[in-house]
Amino acid sequence: MSHLWHPRRIGWRLAMGFGLLVVLMLLVLVKANLQISHITGVTQRFATGDMQRLLRVQALSLQTEGVGGAMVRLMNAPRENRVAEYTDVDARNRRIDGIIESLGNDLLDEVQQTTLKRLVACRAIYADAFLATVDEIEANDLKAATRALNEQVNPALKAMLVESNALLQHERESIEEGLAQEQASFERLAFWITAISVLAVALAVWLGVRTTRSVVVPLAQLEAAARRIAKGDYTSRVPTTSAEEVDRVGQALNTMTDAVAQREQQIVRLAYHDPLTGLPNRTALLTPPGAPVAPPRYLALLDLARLKVINETLGYGTGDTLIQEMAQRTDAVFQAAAQQGLIAPGPVVARLSGGTFAAGFNAPDRGAVLALHALLDQAMAAPVACSGHSVDISVAYGFADSAVNGAALPVNTLMRNAEVALHSAKRAAKGFAWYSEAQEAARVSHLSLVSDLRVAVANSQLQMWLQPKFSLKTGLAVGAEALVRWQHPTRGFVSPAEFVPFAEQTGYISMVTTWMLEQALRTLAAWAPSHPELSIAVNMSTRDLLDPTFCQRVRTLIDTHGVNPQCLRLEIVESGLMDDPQTSVAVLHALRDMGIKLSIDDFGTGYSSLAYLQKLPVSELKIDRSFIDGVDGLPGTQRLVKTMIEMGHGMGLMVTAEGVETEAEKETITRLGCDVMQGYLGSRPLHGAALQAWFEALKPAVS
Numbered sequence: 171m172s173h174l175w176h177p178r179r180i181g182w183r184l185a186m187g188f189g190l191l192v193v194l195m196l197l198v199l200v201k202a203n204l205q206i207s208h209i210t211g212v213t214q215r216f217a218t219g220d221m222q223r224l225l226r227v228q229a230l231s232l233q234t235e236g237v238g239g240a241m242v243r244l245m246n247a248p249r250e251n252r253v254a255e256y257t258d259v260d261a262r263n264r265r266i267d268g269i270i271e272s273l274g275n276d277l278l279d280e281v282q283q284t285t286l287k288r289l290v291a292c293r294a295i296y297a298d299a300f301l302a303t304v305d306e307i308e309a310n311d312l313k314a315a316t317r318a319l320n321e322q323v324n325p326a327l328k329a330m331l332v333e334s335n336a337l338l339q340h341e342r343e344s345i346e347e348g349l350a351q352e353q354a355s356f357e358r359l360a361f362w363i364t365a366i367s368v369l370a371v372a373l374a375v376w377l378g379v380r381t382t383r384s385v386v387v388p389l390a391q392l393e394a395a396a397r398r399i400a401k402g403d404y405t406s407r408v409p410t411t412s413a414e415e416v417d418r419v420g421q422a423l424n425t426m427t428d429a430v431a432q433r434e435q436q437i438v439r440l441a442y443h444d445p446l447t448g449l450p451n452r453t454a455l456l457t458p459p460g461a462p463v464a465p466p467r468y469l470a471l472l473d474l475a476r477l478k479v480i481n482e483t484l485g486y487g488t489g490d491t492l493i494q495e496m497a498q499r500t501d502a503v504f505q506a507a508a509q510q511g512l513i514a515p516g517p518v519v520a521r522l523s524g525g526t527f528a529a530g531f532n533a534p535d536r537g538a539v540l541a542l543h544a545l546l547d548q549a550m551a552a553p554v555a556c557s558g559h560s561v562d563i564s565v566a567y568g569f570a571d572s573a574v575n576g577a578a579l580p581v582n583t584l585m586r587n588a589e590v591a592l593h594s595a596k597r598a599a600k601g602f603a604w605y606s607e608a609q610e611a612a613r614v615s616h617l618s619l620v621s622d623l624r625v626a627v628a629n630s631q632l633q634m635w636l637q638p639k640f641s642l643k644t645g646l647a648v649g650a651e652a653l654v655r656w657q658h659p660t661r662g663f664v665s666p667a668e669f670v671p672f673a674e675q676t677g678y679i680s681m682v683t684t685w686m687l688e689q690a691l692r693t694l695a696a697w698a699p700s701h702p703e704l705s706i707a708v709n710m711s712t713r714d715l716l717d718p719t720f721c722q723r724v725r726t727l728i729d730t731h732g733v734n735p736q737c738l739r740l741e742i743v744e745s746g747l748m749d750d751p752q753t754s755v756a757v758l759h760a761l762r763d764m765g766i767k768l769s770i771d772d773f774g775t776g777y778s779s780l781a782y783l784q785k786l787p788v789s790e791l792k793i794d795r796s797f798i799d800g801v802d803g804l805p806g807t808q809r810l811v812k813t814m815i816e817m818g819h820g821m822g823l824m825v826t827a828e829g830v831e832t833e834a835e836k837e838t839i840t841r842l843g844c845d846v847m848q849g850y851l852g853s854r855p856l857h858g859a860a861l862q863a864w865f866e867a868l869k870p871a872v873s
């Protein structure tokens with residue numbers, strides 16, 4: 171029953187209410203109908219029974235009265251007319267008897283029965299008296315007949331009339347009584363019908379009001395709740411109401427609210443959090459959600475080196491583990507430093523991208539930041555265990571200070587400054603740098619410097635230095651890398667690390683490349699007679715790769731100097747290929763088709779994939795010197811270098827280690843299978859007399 175009976179459902183209430191109304195109306199109809207048929211019955215009875223009877227009783231009285239008159243006429247009639255008078259009297263007598271008989275068959279209540287019996291008795295007396303009177307009339311004794319009429323017939327007839335009138339009276343009364351009863355019952359019915367109708371109307375009104383209220387009020391509550399949800403208030407619930415249907419909508423709304431709130435939380439988490447490390451992301455750092463916060467005084471950028479090559483050689487899982495580990499260590503150092511009071515509470519450590527992290531924090535002074543840096547370095551020292559082997563973490567740090575020139579800087583300016591600092595940190599050996607105005611000034615001055623480059627090329631302020639490369643198998647020189655030097659007339663020696671990036675930005679670098687190619691080819695031409703096996707590698711810029719005339723210029727230069735193109739190498743930085751891979755690859759193929767050999771420079775620091783490098787027509791892989799620095803003491807890095815070498819060999823490439831400074835490093839890379847070394851251990855870059863001396867000391871080529 172319980173599953174059928176749902177008093178809280180609006181539908182049920184409506185059904186019940188209207189059902190009740192219909193029942194009441196039916197009741198009224200049935201009652202009225204019954205009454206109408208009853209009245210019809212009563213009317214019929216009245217017309218066919220009561221009324222007839224009344225008429226008969228009335229006729230009885232009339233006949234009884236009439237028979238007296240007829241008797242008088244009989245007596246007084248002459249003998250020859252008596253037959254007609256007899257007939258009249260007899261007819262009246264018969265009519266009286268007929269009425270009495272029919273009344274006896276009909277009706278009657280007890281009172282009428284007894285009255286009728288008395289009437290019958292009187293009739294018998296009248297019959298005797300009548301016969302006696304008739305006898306006297308026939309005997310022509312009028313005196314005796316009159317006496318008999320007066321003394322016997324008339325009293326009998328009077329007695330009959332009395333009884334007949336009593337019958338009549340009683341009959342009238344009973345009819346009136348019946349009518350009064352019917353009247354009363356009719357009035358009762360009218361009362362009932364009125365009462366039921368009033369009840370039904372009241373019920374209908376009550377039901378209408380209740381139903382309307384039970385729908386309208388909860389609906390208004392639902393509407394209000396929906397508006398609150400639309401405004402982002404997910405805490406308020408839709409209250410339960412007395413209407414089940416509305417309740418269900420309300421519950422659905424509550425469920426929806428929870429889901430929306432949950433999803434919004436998820437969206438906020440996704441928008442402001444890095445899923446890999448669980449740290450806040452760049453957005454959270456630059457534009458934190460919620461109330462605006464004061465920008466931090468210090469911003470540190472931490473960059474995990476070699477992430478790409480780790481991903482490529484040891485797998486993305488290892489790369490991810492490394493990032494997670496670095497995130498965890500960095501965050502732990504900052505939280506601990508805040509707890510110990512080294513820096514202010516509430517530092518925000520965020521992951522920006524790849525292996526780059528940023529931390530915004532407040533600290534009393536730069537000394538505290540330096541102490542923090544030492545702690546970070548310590549934390550990063552231990553290698554990370556990744557699926558059975560250990561990998562070293564190598565991090566570069568860039569720091570920016572907001573309060574250098576008094577006014578606090580917005581966080582995105584701080585971030586840009588820290589990026590500049592990180593950039594120079596990557597070039598500096600210590601892997602750590604503060605952003606300084608001087609750096610910015612240097613940037614600007616470098617840009618102005620670049621405009622002097624044109625003059626430099628024309629006025630022979632540039633020099634080509636050569637750094638020899640040695641085979642690790644034979645120990646013999648295999649060639650050299652050409653490195654540009656600039657003797658600025660007023661600034662003195664300018665490092666290529668300082669001006670090359672800016673020359674690349676402005677496009678002047680192609681002048682430098684052409685100039686260096688010219689020098690290299692001239693040198694090769696001079697070396698060729700005694701040492702045709704030696705090659706010279708010239709560094710190419712990304713700009714050159716995108717220059718459609720480059721190949722033609724190289725060919726012209728080679729032809730001009732009559733050099734075997736096999737002796738020329740061109741070094742490209744892998745990241746340089748990514749700007750416009752299609753054009754770059756086409757240029758590389760054209761160069762290779764000319765017979766020129768190509769090398770990938772600074773391998774392991776860029777972002778291109780090994781699978782992609784495999785498609786390039788290169789013949790040498792130069793492992794960046796950051797991998798070689800201290801490799802003998804870093805088993806994790808050794809693994810990495812070994813894999814890189816194996817992969818290079820797998821692709822048929824010669825593998826060169828850059829920046830070899832110690833015997834231990836050399837011994838290690840030799841053991842790992844490296845082919846060629848370049849570095850201060852073998853030789854510093856040479857120029858002029860020193861270069862000449864080196865060349866002359868070379869053993870003659872074994873050909």
Ligand code: C2E
Binds near residue numbers: 708851
């Ligand atoms: P790079 O191509 O990787 O050149 C190697 C750099 O490593 C040179 O610095 C060289 O002096 C330095 N190096 C060699 N052995 C060692 C060592 O054992 N230890 C250490 N710590 N360093 C060593 P350099 O000459 O200052 O050149 C810096 C960068 O400037 C080059 O890096 C190259 O990217 C760019 N560059 C140099 N010359 C040219 C050029 O003619 N054209 C272009 N486009 N870029 C050039």
Ligand code: CA
Binds near residue numbers: 651709741771
């Ligand atoms: Ca190079």
Ligand code: CA
Binds near residue numbers: 771772792794795828
């Ligand atoms: Ca290099």
